[in-house]
Amino acid sequence: xxxxxxxxxxxxxxxxxxxxxxxxxxxxxxxxxxxxxxxxxxxxxxxxxxxxxxxxxxxxxxxxxxxxxxxxxxxxxxxxxxxxxxxxxxxxxxxxxxxxxxxxxxxxxxxxxxxxxxxxxxxxxxxxxxxxxxxxxxxxxxxxxxxxxxxxxxxxxxxxxxxxxxxxxxxxxxxxxxxxxxxxxxxxxxxxxxxxxxxxxxxxxxxx
Numbered sequence: 053x054x055x056x057x058x059x060x061x062x063x064x065x066x067x068x069x070x071x072x073x074x075x076x077x078x079x080x081x082x083x084x085x086x087x088x089x090x091x092x093x094x095x096x097x098x099x100x101x102x103x104x105x106x107x108x109x110x111x112x113x114x115x116x117x118x119x120x121x122x123x124x125x126x127x128x129x130x131x132x133x134x135x136x137x138x139x140x141x142x143x144x145x146x147x148x149x150x151x152x153x154x155x156x157x158x159x160x161x162x163x164x165x166x167x168x169x170x171x172x173x174x175x176x177x178x179x180x181x182x183x184x185x186x187x188x189x190x191x192x193x194x195x196x197x198x199x200x201x202x203x204x205x206x207x208x209x210x211x212x213x214x215x216x217x218x219x220x221x222x223x224x225x226x227x228x229x230x231x232x233x234x235x236x237x238x239x240x241x242x243x244x245x246x247x248x249x250x251x252x253x254x255x256x257x258x259x260x
Contacts, residue, residue, distance in 0.1 A: 061085030077171035087116035107203025109137025111146035134188025184224025185212040208246035
């Protein structure tokens with residue numbers, strides 16, 4: 053089960069809760085702002101969050117992570133290449149926004165890793181390293197639920213941005229073409245700043 057919680061910091065951003073309906077446990081993905089709204093939704097629904105997963109290290113995707121890490125007693129995870137972004141306000145862009153944000157406590161995950169719930173080991177996400185928007189951008193893919201959380205690598209209207217520190221156009225193109233759009237056609241792509249779209253629909257929009 054996927055639930056979207058749209059939050060508003062400097063930018064509006066789609067935070068996601070990915071929950072196993074049998075155990076009501078799951079993962080929190082990209083808590084970008086408004087920790088109170090996210091926390092209230094989790095408590096109100098009786099969900100247990102085991103891990104906080106970041107698709108990349110920009111402030112609009114991690115702004116509430118540190119507070120929720122404490123409140124939920126759930127570790128924050130990031131790909132190693134983006135770990136420096138969590139403590140550098142220039143890299144994570146929060147310094148330029150006038151609201152410096154850091155996440156000093158985090159753990160690392162790796163390409164191809166399977167992240168399983170303790171409450172139900174059959175409920176999991178696969179980590180796919182999809183660099184380009186940032187060096188450590190990742191996609192979290194659920195083959196069972198037919199969803200992929202792509203962060204800012206790909207939007208409904210096209211590829212993500214690459215003009216921020218660490219962005220790379222060629223890497224982004226390879227990530228989209230070789231890793232995301234090779235997923236099954238019916239997989240729904242869930243991004244940080246646009247509406248859901250299937251892999252097949254995205255292929256057509258990009259002329260692939």
